[in-house]
Amino acid sequence: xxxxxxxxxGGGKKDGKVRSKKSSTKIDMTPMVDLAFxxxxxxxxxxxxxxxxxxxxxxxxxxxxxxVQPEVNERKVLTLVLGENDKVYWYKGIxxxxxxxxxxxxxxxxxxxxxQDAQTKDMIVLIKALEKSKYKNxxxxxxxMNITNMKRYAIVKVTDVDKDLVKESNL
Amino acid sequence: xxxxxxxRASPSLDMTPMVDLAFxxxxxxxxxxxxxxxxPVAVDMPSSISEIKLPEVDxxxxxxxxxxxxxxxxxxxxxxxxxxxxxxxxxxIPFDDQDKEKFSxxxxxxxxxxxxxQFLALSPDERKTVNQTGIPADSLNNQLADWVVFARTxxxxxxxxxxxxxxxxxxxxxxxxxxxxxxxxxxxxxxxxMEKGPIKL
Numbered sequence: 001x002x003x004x005x006x007x008x009x010g011g012g013k014k015d016g017k018v019r020s021k022k023s024s025t026k027i028d029m030t031p032m033v034d035l036a037f038x039x040x041x042x043x044x045x046x047x048x049x050x051x052x053x054x055x056x057x058x059x060x061x062x063x064x065x066x067x068v069q070p071e072v073n074e075r076k077v078l079t080l081v082l083g084e085n086d087k088v089y090w091y092k093g094i095x096x097x098x099x100x101x102x103x104x105x106x107x108x109x110x111x112x113x114x115x116q117d118a119q120t121k122d123m124i125v126l127i128k129a130l131e132k133s134k135y136k137n138x139x140x141x142x143x144x145m146n147i148t149n150m151k152r153y154a155i156v157k158v159t160d161v162d163k164d165l166v167k168e169s170n171l
Numbered sequence: 172x173x174x175x176x177x178x179r180a181s182p183s184l185d186m187t188p189m190v191d192l193a194f195x196x197x198x199x200x201x202x203x204x205x206x207x208x209x210x211p212v213a214v215d216m217p218s219s220i221s222e223i224k225l226p227e228v229d230x231x232x233x234x235x236x237x238x239x240x241x242x243x244x245x246x247x248x249x250x251x252x253x254x255x256x257x258x259x260x261x262x263x264i265p266f267d268d269q270d271k272e273k274f275s276x277x278x279x280x281x282x283x284x285x286x287x288x289q290f291l292a293l294s295p296d297e298r299k300t301v302n303q304t305g306i307p308a309d310s311l312n313n314q315l316a317d318w319v320v321f322a323r324t325x326x327x328x329x330x331x332x333x334x335x336x337x338x339x340x341x342x343x344x345x346x347x348x349x350x351x352x353x354x355x356x357x358x359x360x361x362x363x364x365m366e367k368g369p370i371k372l
Contacts (some may be wrong), residue, residue, distance in 0.1 A: 031185050036193040043200030054332060054360035055221040059352050082341070129341040135235070136337035138344065139217040139363060147220060155343075 055134070055142060059155070078116050078125050080141060081162050084132035088141065089166050092116065099169045104140045113148040125153035128162055209278050211303055212236040217337045218366035225362060229328045231319070232280050232362075235335040239343040240305035243318050244279040250326045251275040257321040259282060266291075281305040284314055310348050316350050323356070331359040 004100040063069065081089040083101075088109050091097035102108040115124050127141055138155075145153050214234055234242035245251055252271040259266040262284050266274070273291045281303035282290045290301065306316040323329055331351060335344050351359055 024295060029190060033190050033193065036197055038192060039197045040193055040200065040296075043197065043204055046198055047204045048319040052216070052225050052362045053219065053221050053365050054223050054225045054362050055219050056223055056358065056360055059348070059357045059359075061355070061357055062352060129345070131340070131342050133341045134337060135335040135339045135341055135344045136217040138341055139335075139337075139361060140220055142361075143221070143366075155348075 053168070055139070055146075057142065072124060076120055076122055078113075078122055078123055079162070080125060080127050081143060081158065081166055082127070082129040082133035082137045083166055084130065086134075086137060088137070089169065091165070092120075097165070099165050101169070104137070104144070109141070110144055110148060113150065117150070118149065122152070123150070125150055126156045127153060128156050128158040130163065130166065131157055156162060210234070211242060211279055211281065211299075212240070214334055214336045214366050215338070216362055218332060219361075219363040220366050221363060222365070223360075225332060225360065226330060229330055230325060231322050231329050231331045232279065233315070233331070233347055234331050235283075235333065235339045235344060235347065236281075236305075237336040239339055239340045240281050240303065241308055241315060241343070241347060242279040242281040242303070243306050243315065245326075245329070247326060248275040250322075251277075254318075254321055254325045255287075257325065258317060261317060261321070264288060278339050283307055284317075308343075308350055313350060315347065317352055319351065319356065320354050323354075331356055332362050333359060334362040 077092070077094060079091055079097070083089055086104055088102050088104065089099055089148070090102060090109065090112055091099045097155075100112075102112055113125075125145065127138075127145075129138055204259060212234065214236060230246055232244040234244065235244070245254065252275050255266050255271050255274045264284065264287070266288065270288065270291045274287075277291075280287075280290070282301075283304065283306065290298065293301065306315045306318065307313065319331070333344070333347060348359075351357075
């Protein structure tokens with residue numbers, strides 16, 4: 001559009017006629033463009049596209065007084081104790097357990113879970129969090145449950161026995 | 172001489188398509204943008220591989236800050252007004268319509284109900300300077316339980332989401348979760364960031 005109007009203006013001068021209105025069809029768009037890009041940048045930077053993810057968890061109801069608790073074979077129970085500094089202690093069984101320590105890396109507790117799951121049919125995982133553990137640890141361990149595809153796991157209140165076990169193990 | 176002056180007309184170039192595009196994008200971003208409500212604390216969420224998205228409406232958010240302060244938030248303007256009326260009736264604090272109006276526009280708050288009336292009387296700028304102590308969730312004075320119970324009676328479709336900071340200590344989270352379980356909320360969501368899961372072979 002600009003080329004045409006400019007040439008037309010040049011031609012007009014040769015005739016000697018004054019055509020003052022000819023060049024006014026072209027307006028300076030630069031400030032508008034500046035503003036448009038300013039707004040564009042602003043909205044692009046403030047926009048967040050990703051909605052937050054969530055994990056759905058379902059906790060059991062509180063047992064009623066007359067409910068019968070099902071008996072569980074203790075050899076099928078794997079207990080994970082979340083400790084401080086992103087450590088996770090684990091032991092198999094309940095009586096006289098051998099406690100070991102691991103961490104949240106891909107070679108840590110995930111390998112343990114896979115190995116134990118292969119050994120034990122219908123394994124039950126109990127997750128216990130010590131006072132010093134962080135919320136992040138709990139989310140991480142629930143995440144590991146999803147990754148390793150554990151079917152039966154529960155978040156349980158930590159007992160004094162577990163605390164002592166962790167303390168004695170000195171790991 | 173017959174020199175060809177090619178560059179003569181070039182300094183002014185046609186900006187119209189660019190402007191069209193720019194305005195198209197401006198319109199797009201203006202319409203899609205939703206401003207995040209201002210939170211009283213910055214919460215750095217833990218990450219998980221879960222890919223479930225949080226629904227946009229009917230959400231009750233319990234925020235737990237790194238130092239263990241509990242905040243409460245619920246969406247729905249009219250539900251919030253009703254909620255404040257119910258809570259006020261339970262604790263014997265009368266809230267008038269003006270209070271309810273202000274309450275419905277509040278972001279997450281962590282104020283015991285006894286201090287709520289004074290808190291609402293402040294201007295929005297003054298509220299930011301208030302040191303929010305959190306909603307009591309102890310077994311003796313569990314106001315969080317009341318908030319949750321009344322919120323659920325106000326809006327039965329409510330989904331409860333816990334937005335905890337990575338570094339908040341687990342016992343406080345446990346307290347919140349136990350409060351929920353005691354009030355027969357056994358299904359709830361933990362808000363997390365996205366993380367790439369291990370590649371499945």
